[in-house]
Amino acid sequence: MDGIVGGIGYFNAVLVFCILVYVHEMGHYLVARLCGVRIEVFSIGFGRELFGWTDGHGTRWKFSIVPLGGYVRMFGEHSMEDVQGDTGRAVTEEEQKVSFDHKSLAQRAAIVFAGPAANFIFAIFVMALLFGNAGLREPQDIADYGIGAIVESSPADEAGLQEGDKILSVDGREIGDWDGFVESIRGSDGRELIVKISRDGQTATKYLTPRFNEEIQAFAIGVHRPFQVVTFGPIDSLVMATERTWDYSILTLTSIGEIFTGSRSLDDMGGPVKIVDMSNQVAQRGALDLIVFVAVLSINLGLLNLLPVPMLDGGHLLFYAIEAVRRKPLGEKAQEYLLRGGLAVLLLVMVIVMQNDIVQLLKEHGVI
Structure with missing residues (x-):
C-alpha cells in the first residue's frame, strides 16, 4: 500500500482534494435531502464537466475540470423571490415544498452547517x-528502550549506532532522558561528539559529527525517539x-x-x-x-x-x-x-x- 501511495506522486493531491470536497458537499447533500430539498447538481470540481450521470431523483453527479473545490446546487437556493430562474415563472406550491429558500430557518441553517460538520x-x-487498528505511537524512555530507528546515511548511521543502543553519555555528560539527549546534540554547534553507549551489556564509544537539518532548523544526527505502538x-x-x-x-x-x-x-x-x-x-x-x-x-x-x-x-x-x-x-x-x-x-x-x-x-x- 505504501508503495502504491508513494508511487503515484503528485496525483495524491488530486485524491486528497476530491475526498475533502466530497465529504464536505455530501454533508450539505444528505441534510438537504433529509429536509426535502431537491438537489439539482453535485459537482466535484469547478468549470467544464469531464463526466457525470443523472440519478433517479434528477440530480446531476459530475466531475469537473478544476478539482480545487465543488458545490451542491439546490433547487430554489437564494432565489429571494417566488420565481424560478430567469424565466420569471412563479414557483408552484409543489416546487415550494422542495425549494431551499422555502424551508424553515432552522432547516436552512442545518443544511449549511452540515458541510463543515461532515x-x-x-x-x-x-x-x-487509526487508533483502534493501526494504533498510536507512544514515546518511550530511552533509558529503558534505547534509541529508536536510525536514518540511513545520517551521522548516527555512519558512526555505527543501532536501534536499541542505550546512550550513557555525550561528551562526558550523562544522559538520563530523550530531552537531555536532544539538547546535547543541538547544542554541539556541529562539532564532533564522543558518545558512549551500551549494547547487549557491553559499552562502546562512538564518534560522530551532527549536521544542520534545514527542516527542523537545528543540528541533528539522524536518530528517532523509541516508540511503542498501542491500540x-x-x-x-x-x-x-x-x-x-x-x-x-x-x-x-x-x-x-x-x-x-x-x-x-x-x-x-x-x-x-x-x-x-x-x-x-x-x-x-x-x-x-x-x-x-x-x-x-x-x-x-x-x-x-x-x-x-x-x-x-x-x-x-x-x-x-x-x-x-x-x-x-x-x-x-x-x-x-x-x-x-x-x-x-x-x-x-x-x-x-x-x-x-x-x-x-x-x-x-x-x-x-
Missing part, C-alpha cells in the same frame, strides 16, 4: 479507525479522536488569530500549491501518514468554512443568525453588499496564498 465527523471517524478499544478510540480533533481545531484557530494580530507572518499561509507539495511529501512516508494528513486538512476545511465571512458557510450562518434576531431576512441590497465584501476578502486571501506558493516554488527551484 468534515469534523470524517476526521473523528478516520482517526478513531485502543472503540470507545477510547472515539474519545481520543474527538480530543485530537478539538486540539487541532484550537491550534488552527490560534494560528489564524496570530495572523490577524500580526504575531505571525502572512508568509506562513499556503494555498493549493503548498497542499499539493505537502501531499506528495507525506505520501512518501506512507499511507498512514497520508490518511492522517487528510484528516487534519478536513478539520481545517471545516473550520475555515465556519468563519463568518460572506461567501463561506459561516457567512450564511451569520445571515441566518441576523434573520433569527430580526425575524426577517436581510434585504437583498444588504446581502449583495456583504457578499461582494466577502468575495473581495476571499480574493485577497487567494492572492496572498498564491503569491506565497509561487515564491516558495521559486525558492525550491533556486530561482530566487
